[in-house]
Amino acid sequence: MTTPTETYVDASGGDWDEVVAAAQKGQPDRLVVNMGPQHPSTHGVLRLILTLEGETVTEARVGIGYLHTGIEKNMEYRTWTQGTTFVTRMDYLTPLFNETVYCLAVEKLLGITDRIPERANVIRVMMMELNRIASHFVAMATFGMELGATTIMTNGFREREMVLDIFEMVTGLRMNHAYVRPGGVAQDLPPGTVGKVRELLAEMPKRLKDMRKLLDANPIYLARTRDVAYLDVTGCLALGVTGPILRAAGLPWDLRKAKPYCGYENYEFDVPVSDGADVYARYRVRMAEIEESLKIIEQCLDKLQPGPVMIEDAKIGWPAQLALGPDGMGNAPSHIAHIMGRGGSMEALIHHFKLVTEGFRVPPGQAYAMVESPKGELGCYAVSDGGPRPYRVHFRDPSFTNLQAVAAMCEGGTVADVIAAVASIDPVMGGVDR
């Protein structure tokens, strides 16, 4: 071990008077600051280790892992269907993207990608685009809060609430839905959903306009975001950064256009880009993406045709849909009649029981599926050994990869810009650590 040539003052505990005295004696010119893991501006439990010279950041290191929950390992001990319940909790602001990418990978392994009912695909697209709006609003809301603009925060969360109301109506939960399942979706849309989505479509443009009035040309906001945390296309690709950050650097790369899934090739929408490559450009791209999402949702409502929402394959799709009972959930009366009624079918009962407890088997092999989540490319790599449980599932979470850009964005800037840089990456630690 080398002996330190500088005087070190440890300010992480002890008697403060001694720390101050020691600091005055040694007069250190370098300060290492631990920002997080409990810090209001670090989006959860992100830890930033900043080396400062005065106000300038000379080195920015990132510590993660404080929210690691072993989701990938846990999934190896559950059925393929139960997996959706785990993945929805990864990036908790984009649950429907996590579920969809996982189901796309399982469906690819099963070889049933082309047999997913049209209505299920339209519902998936609609729910994902609603989710994109919610996620982008949270990105802007937390960003405003971290810069001290609480109105942005309250407005952003208020707008998101409209989306969450729809989610609650459709899936029963505001987050952690487990709504998208291999083969389709868990339940059809309840009556009244279309009306509620139309309400959102009518209201949201006004809310967006209000947000734009607050931010687009706000001199304080511009001063905090213009030319801050610059990262160009070369830097983005080298660091694997995708999503709004890459598009804000000028590359119109969007998997919905490049590798359409769930029928995205049938929707008309634009891919917003900007050439600022700074925090402000990323904000503009996110705003424009919300507008494009509204367009897609409108087209979804036009495409919604009556039909099944789960694949018509008795070996994959569960035979019964729950109906509403006095406690909010209940059995399916028609299925119970089929089992218990005159000439009841014991085989139907066994089949249902086996499919739910044991699950379906997936042919051996590996597959990679990806979707364009609000944060970038979300990938799911799944391996099956032919059994009813995943052999291995791995998620390429965009937040995880994008966070690597913190050093490139922050070094040489000031401490205040670190907050803006991290907020513009929009990391969610649930997804980063999984």
Next chain:
Amino acid sequence: MTSNEQQGKPNLPEKDNLPAELGRQRLNSPIARTGMFGAKTTGDTSGYGRLRVYRPAPLASERPYSNPDDPRTLYFDEVADALERSLKEVGTPYDTAIKRVVVDRGEITFHVRREHLVDVVSRLRDDPALRFELCLGVNGVHYPDDTDNELHAVYELRSITHNREIRLEVTCPDADPHIPSIVSVYPTNDWHERETWDFFGIVFDGHPALTRIQMPDDWHGHPQRKDYPLGGIPVEYRGAKVPPPDERRSYA
């Protein structure tokens, strides 16, 4: 699509494709598991106790890799040709660097020998005919039964220029878990390689700072390997005990 194509094998002549012939072939492949319903003791009265399930030997696809009926596969031959030519330019024979190629479910996987990994990815990134600019990271898979190749590292690569994607798979034995790092070619793999080291114990030689990333620094073991238990304790509810998930009945 025949079942052969789904498994990445070429179309066979009809006499080799008969169920009896395929059944004979299956009996020659390694046994993947025995029994059923998780029953391991003599108390098994299900009659499934002597069941043997065979797993096909590692696949290798033959040329042509592209299937005109499957639009997802159309560029596979072009990529393989370009890679062969490009590797020849730097003096690495294609057959030495690439162990085998598997085409399955509309995806192509190049099994690369670990000694040549850095050469292969540099050509994949820099050759104008290939141009895989974006690496989507690496992750591990642990196959304890794959003797001398227990640990696999899987890389997804994407070309934005040509809108293509391929997968590389590199293996290393458990006794010598070393794979060269490709951070010098794709800086994005920094954290991904740290994560794979953390969870699988694969040492990426040449990585600038291969430390744990998700688990605490002083953690022992690599949690996502198959020989690492899930953990958990039995939970008691109204007198009944529910065992932890990895000790429950397995239908696998």
